[in-house]
Amino acid sequence: MNSGRTKPLFVIHFGEIGLKGNNRPDFEARLVENIRKSLVGEDFEKIFRTESRIILYTNEKSDLARIAEKLQKIFGIEWFALAHETDAEIENIKKAAWGLRDNIRGTVKVDTSRSDKRFPMKSMEVNKVVGEVFHESGKYKIDVKTPETVIGIEILNKIALIYFNKIRGVGGLPVGCTGKVVCLLSGGIDSPVAAWMMMKRGCIVEFVHAYAQANVDEVKNSKMADLIAVLKQYNCGSKMKLHAIPYSAFYGASFSMPHKKELVLFRRFLLKVANRIAAQNFINFVRIGNSIEFTIQK
Structure with missing residues (x-):
């Protein structure tokens, strides 16, 4: 034989x-x-x-x-x-x-x-x-x-x-076997690493990013696009969704706020937006990164 x-x-x-x-x-x-x-x-x-x-x-x-x-x-x-x-x-x-x-x-x-x-x-x-x-x-x-x-x-x-x-290999659980999560994404190292770790736990990740550019199309050529491209290599060939939020939506209302509280309120704003997006997409979890200070970027 x-x-x-x-x-x-x-x-x-x-x-x-x-x-x-x-x-x-x-x-x-x-x-x-x-x-x-x-x-x-x-x-x-x-x-x-x-x-x-x-x-x-x-x-x-x-x-x-x-x-x-x-x-x-x-x-x-x-x-x-x-x-x-x-x-x-x-x-x-x-x-x-x-x-x-x-x-x-x-x-x-x-x-x-x-x-x-x-x-x-x-x-x-x-x-x-x-x-x-x-x-x-x-x-x-x-x-x-x-x-x-x-x-x-x-x-x-x-x-x-x-x-x-x-x-x-990278170990962990297959992407897609434990549901979806919304991750806040900044230009630092903490938030993409947090997203990578959630993917390793089997989660499908969607991103929320507050951009300061004049036009949302500029985000496609920014550091955010590069970070998502790297993470996509671990996503089994599937697309990754980015919810781009204009910083101007918060900035216009910030003039009436005490300057010392602006950062705290901006953090609250981003979390509320992320939770709203999660609810609209039937997602039960929001991941803010290792440190919210590094996750949120003006």
């Missing part, structure tokens, strides 16, 4: 989603959908869930580096790896691992996990048998404590996956 696949695949693992209960399949399905949306325009064969992981099959047209770059910016992915598939038989696993030896740099460790517990060998036994292939060649040194290269082996139902380099 031979799996017949010659092109590599991506094996994708999630972390926090695995702690969910009966609604875990919903979170997994959302993550798969977000990956599909993020990879629009990329060539790949198919993507599916299996045995507490996600498999993405590539094809001859796939840009592996570009796909990996996009996967690194999808919330919900803990880590992933470019892997090779073979049959879940120990001789095939040994041959496949040895055939990929050009990926090895320095000392070696074999790390096996068995999703399919029906496999006749335990994980430690697989580690030993595969490790012996490299040790007995005389070209590689085994180091189980501080290896320079880790050969990862995942044994699933009927197939085994072999990979060398884990790539860390």
Whole structure:
């Protein structure tokens, strides 16, 4: 028996989603959908869930580096790896691992996990048998404590996956699985970081920004547009909505206010606007940033 696949695949693992209960399949399905949306325009064969992981099959047209770059910016992915598939038989696993030896740099460790517990060998036994292939060649040194290269082996139902380099993802929960939130946005670092953290908790974010420019069209060429463009890279290819509020709406009424209270009242004005926008869009939460002083900008 031979799996017949010659092109590599991506094996994708999630972390926090695995702690969910009966609604875990919903979170997994959302993550798969977000990956599909993020990879629009990329060539790949198919993507599916299996045995507490996600498999993405590539094809001859796939840009592996570009796909990996996009996967690194999808919330919900803990880590992933470019892997090779073979049959879940120990001789095939040994041959496949040895055939990929050009990926090895320095000392070696074999790390096996068995999703399919029906496999006749335990994980430690697989580690030993595969490790012996490299040790007995005389070209590689085994180091189980501080290896320079880790050969990862995942044994699933009927197939085994072999990979060398884990790539860390951003973790968290898939965007869109925990509702929407309105975030105040300024030109500082606090508010976009706060928005990014809410996205990591699975929220769809809409922004409110008070602009001082004469024309709202100028906001499109401002720092706000640049910040949203960066955050959009983590939004699975979806658009992000910005509610631009003219500062003049507050400034005209500020002449009758005591000067010392102007900033406090402006903060109150922005929060009331944000709450109104949230209510109109059936959003239950408003995020003001780490510090309201940095969130609000004249």
